[in-house]
Each structure stands twice: as C-alpha cells, then as structure tokens.
Amino acid sequence: MLLLSILWYYIGMAINHYHHGDLKNALIAAGLEILSESGIEGLSLRKVAKRVGVSHTAPYNHFADKQALLAAISTVAHQQLYEILLAAFQQHRESSPKIIFEIAWATLQFAMEDPGRYKLMFSHVLEEEIYYPEFIETWRKNIMLLEEIIQCCQEKGQLLKGDVEMIALKVWSSVHGFICLALERQLPQEYLDKQDLQGMLKAVIA
Amino acid sequence: MLLLSILWYYIGMAINHYHHGDLKNALIAAGLEILSESGIEGLSLRKVAKRVGVSHTAPYNHFADKQALLAAISTVAHQQLYEILLAAFQQHRESSPKIIFEIAWATLQFAMEDPGRYKLMFSHVLEEEIYYPEFIETWRKNIMLLEEIIQCCQEKGQLLKGDVEMIALKVWSSVHGFICLALERQLPQEYLDKQDLQGMLKAVIA
DNA sequence: ACCTGAACACCGTTCAAGT
DNA sequence: ACCTGAACACCGTTCAAGT
Numbered sequence: 001m002l003l004l005s006i007l008w009y010y011i012g013m014a015i016n017h018y019h020h021g022d023l024k025n026a027l028i029a030a031g032l033e034i035l036s037e038s039g040i041e042g043l044s045l046r047k048v049a050k051r052v053g054v055s056h057t058a059p060y061n062h063f064a065d066k067q068a069l070l071a072a073i074s075t076v077a078h079q080q081l082y083e084i085l086l087a088a089f090q091q092h093r094e095s096s097p098k099i100i101f102e103i104a105w106a107t108l109q110f111a112m113e114d115p116g117r118y119k120l121m122f123s124h125v126l127e128e129e130i131y132y133p134e135f136i137e138t139w140r141k142n143i144m145l146l147e148e149i150i151q152c153c154q155e156k157g158q159l160l161k162g163d164v165e166m167i168a169l170k171v172w173s174s175v176h177g178f179i180c181l182a183l184e185r186q187l188p189q190e191y192l193d194k195q196d197l198q199g200m201l202k203a204v205i206a
Numbered sequence: 207m208l209l210l211s212i213l214w215y216y217i218g219m220a221i222n223h224y225h226h227g228d229l230k231n232a233l234i235a236a237g238l239e240i241l242s243e244s245g246i247e248g249l250s251l252r253k254v255a256k257r258v259g260v261s262h263t264a265p266y267n268h269f270a271d272k273q274a275l276l277a278a279i280s281t282v283a284h285q286q287l288y289e290i291l292l293a294a295f296q297q298h299r300e301s302s303p304k305i306i307f308e309i310a311w312a313t314l315q316f317a318m319e320d321p322g323r324y325k326l327m328f329s330h331v332l333e334e335e336i337y338y339p340e341f342i343e344t345w346r347k348n349i350m351l352l353e354e355i356i357q358c359c360q361e362k363g364q365l366l367k368g369d370v371e372m373i374a375l376k377v378w379s380s381v382h383g384f385i386c387l388a389l390e391r392q393l394p395q396e397y398l399d400k401q402d403l404q405g406m407l408k409a410v411i412a
Numbered sequence: 413a414c415c416t417g418a419a420c421a422c423c424g425t426t427c428a429a430g431t
Numbered sequence: 432a433c434c435t436g437a438a439c440a441c442c443g444t445t446c447a448a449g450t
Contacts, residue, residue, distance in 0.1 A: 055416050140394065169384075
C-alpha cells in the first residue's frame with residue numbers, strides 16, 4: 001500500500017499540478033509577506049495557506065503546527081538580519097570611527113522597515129525555541145557576528161577592552177531595548193521633541 | 207422609555223443580584239489572574255468573562271473592545287510596578303552604593319515573577335495607546351520616578367552628570383532590553399554558564 | 413507522499429431582547 | 432443601565448478520504 005501511495009504520488013505529479021513545487025518555502029515567503037502587511041496579529045495559518053492557494057490544512061504536511069511555521073519564518077528573518085549586519089560591518093569596518101553605531105543604526109532601520117518581522121524574531125511567540133535547532137543556529141550566527149564586530153572595535157580602540165561576551169550582551173541589550181521602545185512608540189514625546197531617533201540611539205550606546 | 211429603563215435597572219438591582227457590583231474591576235482582576243496563569247496567549251475576553259461568572263458579551267458594557275480591557279489591565283500592572291520601584295527606591299536611597307542596580311534588579315524580579323504581565327505592559331498589544339489616557343498617565347508616572355531616581359544618583363555621585371532624560375532613556379533601554387532577552391530565554395547558554403542573572407544585570411548597567 | 417473537506421472547539425464582535 | 436443568547440466570521444487542529 002505504501003508502494004501504491006508513492007505511485008499515486010508520482011502519477012499525480014505528472015498529470016496535474018495540484019502538488020506545489022516547494023510548498024514549504026512558499027508558505028514561509030507568504031508568511032513574511034502577511035507579517036509585513038498586517039503585523040503579527042494578522043498572521044494566521046489559514047491566511048498563509050490561502051495566499052499560497054492551498055487548502056488550510058495543507059501546511060500541516062510541512063509544519064507540525066503554527067509554532068513551527070513561525071519558527072521557520074523567524075529563522076529566515078534572522079538570516080536577513082545577518083546579511084544586513086554583515087554588509088554594514090564590511091562597509092564601515094575601515095572608514096567609520098563608530099562602527100558600533102553604524103551596526104545599531106542598521107538594526108534599527110531593519111526593525112522599523114518591518115516591525116512585525118522584528119517582533120516575531122524576538123517576541124518569542126515561540127514558547128519552546130529549544131525544539132527549533134535551525135532557529136537557534138541562525139540566532140547564534142548573529143550573536144557570533146556581533147562578537148566579531150565588538151572585537152574589531154576593541155582592536156581599533158573604539159571600545160573598551162574586556163570580556164567580549166559581556167560587552168556583546170550589554171550592547172545588544174541597549175540596542176534591543178531601545179528598538180522595542182521605538183517600535184512600540186513608548187518613547188515619551190518630550191524625548192522625541194529633543195532628539196531624533198539617530199541622536200537618541202547615539203546617546204543610548206554612548 | 208429611558209426613565210423606564212432606569213426604573214428596571216434599580217428594580218433589578220434590588221430584587222436579584224445578577225448585576226455585578228463592580229464588574230469593570232472584577233474583569234481587570236480576572237484578566238491579571240489569567241495572564242499570570244496562562245500568559246498573554248491564553249488571555250481571551252471570553253475566559254475573563256467566564257471567570258467572573260458573567261456572559262461573554264457582558265464586558266462590552268465596560269470596555270469598547272478587547273484592546274480596551276488589555277489597556278486597563280496594563281494600566282493596573284504599571285501601577286504595581288510603580289509601587290515596587292518606589293519601595294525599592296525608599297529602601298536603598300540612603301544605604302546602597304548602587305541604587306540603580308537595586309532598581310533594575312527589582313524590575314527584573316517583577317518581570318520574572320509574572321512574565322505575561324510584563325510582556326503585556328510593554329509588548330504593546332495596544333496598537334494605539336494614544337486612545338488610552340489613563341495608561342499613558344501611569345506610564346509617565348513611572349518614567350518620572352526613574353528620572354527622580356537618576357537625579358538622586360547623580361547627586362550622590364553614583365552616576366555621571368548630564369541630561370537626565372537621556373540618561374533615563376539609556377538606563378531604561380539597557381534594563382528593558384536585558385529583561386526581554388531573559389524573559390524570552392534568548393540569552394545564549396555560554397553566557398548563562400559564566401554568570402548568573404544578577405551578575406549579567408550588573409554588567410549590563412555598569 | 414501530499415493534499416482536501418468536513419468537523420470540532422475556540423475566538424472577538426454585533427445585535428435584538430430581556431430585566 | 433446593564434446583562435443575556437443567538438448569530439457571524441474567523442481561528443488552530445484532527446482525521447478520514449482522495450490522488
């Protein structure tokens with residue numbers, strides 16, 4: 001019966017096109033689109049399936065549940081951030097006197113450009129990230145890059161010496177905390193009157 | 207007919223008790239309970255109503271929609287944080303050599319004690335906080351207290367002089383960012399091996 | 413192997429009706 | 432004024448059935 005099933009599968013593939021070429025990645029891409037358009041609240045499994053043009057139960061062939069899809073979307077988003085950070089680093093590592101600021105600024109722009117994406121990445125809708133090794137791996141890649149950047153800054157004398165990991169934690173906490181506040185529009189108006197975002201970010205990571 | 211309605215109301219009040227004494231606050235309290243038990247995902251309007259023992263449409267007499275209830279719950283949570291911060295400040299303002307650390311530590315404990323509550327307060331499920339003046343007011347009270355604390359630290363020489371609001375922003379970003387990471391368990395394991403939470407917090411606000 | 417459709421238990425919200 | 436119950440459109444998830 002297994003053999004028969006496989007047979008049916010290939011016949012299906014050959015005759016009609018109801019089998020999607022790469023449904024898994026199509027779902028992830030559609031998820032990112034919806035996330036960008038309607039935010040994290042508007043991201044439902046059924047909408048994602050509908051956008052791809054597939055029944056609302058089809059995703060369960062590729063993802064155990066909604067969490068698993070969110071984890072996959074989040075992983076891709078982390079990869080996108082990695083590329084942006086790397087590009088910013090390569091662009092400024094020689095010229096800029098404040099590499100860390102450039103990195104922070106690039107991250108802030110990445111967040112503002114698509115708040116839903118950023119929130120998904122860090123708001124941990126994922127309750128048990130431990131079950132998503134790819135997510136963890138990509139996340140760690142970003143941490144490692146940050147540590148590399150910090151080490152570079154230390155060598156250039158742009159940052160104090162000291163335990164790289166603790167400094168990474170410190171920088172990351174500040175930048176992430178500030179982005180959260182900016183994203184949720186929780187910066188008091190008086191602050192906004194005084195400084196623009198760029199000025200505030202500078203103050204935060206000073 | 208309005209008069210008749212009011213008459214009915216008071217007769218209803220007198221005869222039976224299906225009118226809740228203070229449904230509005232009962233809903234807020236129940237919301238905080240559910241939030242604490244099942245997190246922000248588990249907090250539904252229908253569950254809150256059920257816990258209070260009222261029909262699932264009853265909340266609409268006191269709150270325009272779910273957002274409005276969340277705003278009210280969030281406001282109460284901010285008041286709770288205010289009291290904790292104030293208590294910590296009063297306890298340590300004379301004795302401690304690191305007042306800011308004590309405040310940050312108290313906040314971290316407040317967050318860990320009830321992650322759902324903290325997330326609701328800052329994750330801005332509220333899209334348009336501008337429409338909830340009570341929320342804004344309570345939130346501002348906390349900012350003002352933080353600024354007062356910072357000023358006190360400056361006078362004691364525990365903190366550098368400078369624009370109080372910008373320093374408040376900086377401190378708050380660091381602490382909030384660190385709490386987010388801790389809450390979402392996004393601190394790399396290597397970091398946790400090296401330091402405990404208290405040590406990391408110290409490093410972050412150093 | 414991969415997809416569908418019916419079904420279930422849950423949501424937020426509206427609205428006419430009751431007291 | 433305040434509350435209820437039916438109704439609607441939306442969820443996530445399961446499962447037997449199709450190809």
